[in-house]
Amino acid sequence: MRKTIEHVAQLAEVSKATVSRVLNNSPKVTEQTREKVMKAIKESGYYPSAMARRLTTNKAETIGLIIPSPQDKTFGNPFYTEILRGFTHQAKIEGYDLLLFINEHQFNYSQLFHDRRVDGLLLVGVNRNDKGIIQLSKNNFPYMLTGKIDYKEANYVDAENRKGAYQAVSYLVNLGHKRIGYLGGSFDFVFNQERFEGYLQVLKEHNLEYGKELTMESINTEESGYEAMRKLLESSSIPTAVFVANDLDAIGSMKAVKEKGLRIPEDISLIGFDDIQLASYTEPTLTTVRQPIYEMGTTAISLLVQLIEGKKEVPLKVELPTQLIIRGSSGGKI
Amino acid sequence: MRKTIEHVAQLAEVSKATVSRVLNNSPKVTEQTREKVMKAIKESGYYPSAMARRLTTNKAETIGLIIPSPQDKTFGNPFYTEILRGFTHQAKIEGYDLLLFINEHQFNYSQLFHDRRVDGLLLVGVNRNDKGIIQLSKNNFPYMLTGKIDYKEANYVDAENRKGAYQAVSYLVNLGHKRIGYLGGSFDFVFNQERFEGYLQVLKEHNLEYGKELTMESINTEESGYEAMRKLLESSSIPTAVFVANDLDAIGSMKAVKEKGLRIPEDISLIGFDDIQLASYTEPTLTTVRQPIYEMGTTAISLLVQLIEGKKEVPLKVELPTQLIIRGSSGGKI
DNA sequence: ATACCAAATGTAACCGCTTACATTATCTAC
DNA sequence: GTAGATAATGTAAGCGGTTACATTTGGTAT
Incomplete structure (x- = not known):
């Protein structure tokens, strides 16, 4: 009994x-x-009894974790697994349970607050103009995003995307590349745009060529990276280096480059972004911009808890530094 | 208000x-x-109020999901992401919340039942002789495993590992291979042993050579697969085909094979296991045994709920069928 | 119209805690 | 030894639902 x-x-x-x-x-x-x-x-x-305690204190002791829909192919990205590690670790430390939800079509975040199942929400991979977030803010619900969005009042933790991209492309320029392509994800996500802007900034600062025939869009999967690179390589004058704004696309890109009979990095240098584990096991190994994914996870939880417990004020915006990891795919001076 | x-x-x-x-x-x-x-x-x-309802009805309306420790490198395996898709999807349908926990050292499952935070537990990637499971069974706590363990009374949903391996290696034999290697994960997990046994059975049925110099252990990561294959290739007479019992190891293996200057599948044929998304984007593409990962996820939740609600009796054991997906790495007749 | 019964609704206890407030025990100062 | 202050403990209400049981309502048969 x-x-x-x-x-x-x-x-x-x-x-x-x-x-x-x-x-x-x-x-x-x-x-x-x-x-x-x-x-x-x-x-x-x-x-x-946890429930009795939660009822009396009116606290759920729980954070709702909202991950992209299973339908969304990007969900398989190792980025999510890694950031999940950070979430679970920090949540345990802070004494909060983590409720897992999937961000399905028309999913109503607020519901979770109304029936008091969660004290706060942690949203991963949110589209830049997701209207739901505005509602959360307006209602003063504690929440945290991993990744910036357009809404100015949004709380988020992100990486220094522009800076990271800037660093990567600068590295390519210093190696002597004049014709540098860009391949990256949809601007539906701010981080993709920022990476592109970092890329563009370098080209402009060095008066290098840029334009449509040098850029290609993809969706952060091996498959899309492969397709995008194929298209990019159809151009009459192909670039000598390509900055691929995420590792999964970069890995797909590699396949396309090889299929075309070109060598990496001799014919085309490649730099990725993320530094997923796999980046060390491609052929050649992938030079990439490392995001502190795990730390983004722990930081997000920690800040969210402070928001919940009224120890911080909104808006809460944090950007963590990136780091260029040089491996085989970027090659040497040309 | x-x-x-x-x-x-x-x-x-x-x-x-x-x-x-x-x-x-x-x-x-x-x-x-x-x-x-x-x-x-x-x-x-x-x-x-969810908490008030849960207190009065004495139901948490919640399933505890226990995933391998972040320290465990295998956690990054796309297998987990995929099965998570199945879990979340089905849990929503069944009206249960999913609480995320990490299986850290000495983590006490029972705790979660005692304070009534969960109605049942779903454990992923449990070691074959995990003693905690026995306690769950003895206490008659509803739980479900994804993956068999040694404990005879355990509830689980798994894939037909032995059969899948048998199918894959038979395919290699039919192509004419006589010297077939095995590279796979630790026998700490039953599924690894079963895959090995499936492999061994084929060799024995065809009176083919088998033994220590043809088998190598790894831990389901690109890195370990790479290292293991390197060692396997140090042998004086290397195999003409290797069955690599999981895709991540297979992908790492590919790198080692190429580094050695050997071609896939011309010099060595390779077959993996799992059919993770990446398997279609390796060079060459990876022939592999597909597990119905997503279905394993939905099935596990569905059965667990029936256990919780007293609609099924323990022990509950389910094995889902696998399927050989033939791609580039296995090659043709030799 | 009356008696009876089933269906619809209401009453109140209970789930297992927390906490404001009341009470009692303990200590200090004289 | 006693008054007064303070610290420790107890009392009871309340958190927001569910549900067994009591009561009322409405319909049917006579």
């Missing part, structure tokens, strides 16, 4: 209130009675 | 009980009053 706080109280010969105080580490309880109560808890095999 | 069932009751001029009945679709309520109540709910913007 399920033990309640009442049983423990009787066993320890104190009131329910005292047991509750011991459970919550209230300072106003004698060491002596604390021990008595602890002993009773041990003996009875009592576990406090 | 937060609306309760009491407000709705007053607005609709009925009792709390009636509102509750409407909320729970009780048949014993007039269509007329039902409408009256629904109208009041709409007008007041009322949402029933």
Whole structure:
């Protein structure tokens, strides 16, 4: 039979209130009675009911984690697995449970607040003009995004995308490349646009050629990267280097380059973005811009909890630094 | 201000009980009053409190999902992402929330039952001799594993690993291979052993050579697959085909084979296992045994819910069929 | 119209905690 | 030893639902 706080109280010969105080580490309880109560808890095999506690305190002790729809192919991206590691780790530390939801068509975030299943929401991979976020903000619901969106008041943690791209493309320029292509994901996501802007900035600063025939859009999968690179290589004068704004696309790109009979990096240099694990196991290994994915995860949780507990004010915006990891695909001076 | 069932009751001029009945679709309520109540709910913007409901009904409406520790490198395997898709999808259908936990050192599953945060547990990637599972069974806690373990009473859904391996290696034999290697994960997981046994069975049935110098262990990562294949290729007489019992290892293997200056499939044929998305984007594309990962996910949730609701008896054991997907890495007749 | 019965609704207890407030025990100062 | 202050503990209400049981309503048979 399920033990309640009442049983423990009787066993320890104190009131329910005292047991509750011991459970919550209230300072106003004698060491002596604390021990008595602890002993009773041990003996009875009592576990406090999470639901009862949550009902009385009006806290769900829970964060809703919203991940992209399974339909969305990008969900398979190792980026998500890695950031999930950060989430779960930090959530445990902060004493919050993580509820997993998928961001399906017309999914109503607010619902989760209304029935008090969550204290806050953590959203991954949100489209830049997702209107739902505005509602969250307007309603003053605690939430955090991983990845910037257009809404100016949004809370988010992101990587320094523009800077990272700038660094990567600058590296290519310093190697002597004059004709540098760009292949990246949809501007539906701000980080993609920022990476493109970082790329563009370098070209402009060095008066290098840029334009439509040098850029190609993809959707962060091996498959789309493959297709996009194929198209890019159909051009009459192909680039000597391509900045591919995410690793999965970069890996797909490699296949297309090889199929065309070109060598990496001798004929075409490639730099990716993300530094997923796989980047070390391509042939050649992939030079890429590392995002601190795990830290983005822990940071997001930590800030969200502070928001929930009223220790921080909105809007909360954080950008973590990136780092260029040089491997085989970028080659040497030309 | 937060609306309760009491407000709705007053607005609709009925009792709390009636509102509750409407909320729970009780048949014993007039269509007329039902409408009256629904109208009041709409007008007041009322949402029933999940915690209050859970406390009274003594149901958490929640399944605990236990995934391998972040420390465990195999966690990045796309297998997990895919099965997660199945979990979330089916859980939503069944009306259960999914709580995410990481299986850290000494993590005590039972805790989650004791404080009633979950109604059941879904465990992924559990070690074959995990003692925690026995406790769950003994305590009659509803749980489900994805992947068999040694404990005979365990509930699980798995793929037909032995059969799948048997099919793959038979295919290699039919192509004319006589010297077939095996590269796979640790026997700490039953599925790895089963795949090996499937492999071995084929060799024995055809009186083919087998032994230590033809087999190599790895841990389901590109990196380990790479290292393992390197070692395998140090042998004086290398195999003409290798069955690599998971795709990530197979992808790592490919790199090692190429580095050695050997061609796939001309010099060495390769077959993987899993059919992760990436398998279509390797060079050459990877022949592999497809597991119905997504279906394993939905099935596991569905069965767990039936266990929770007392509609099925333990032990519950299900194996889903696999399918050989023939691509480039296996080559033709030799 | 009356008696009876089933269906619809209401009443109130209960789920297992927390916490404001009341009470009691303990200590200090005189 | 006593008054007063303070610390420790107890009492009871409340969190927001569900549900067994009681009551009322409405319909049917006489």
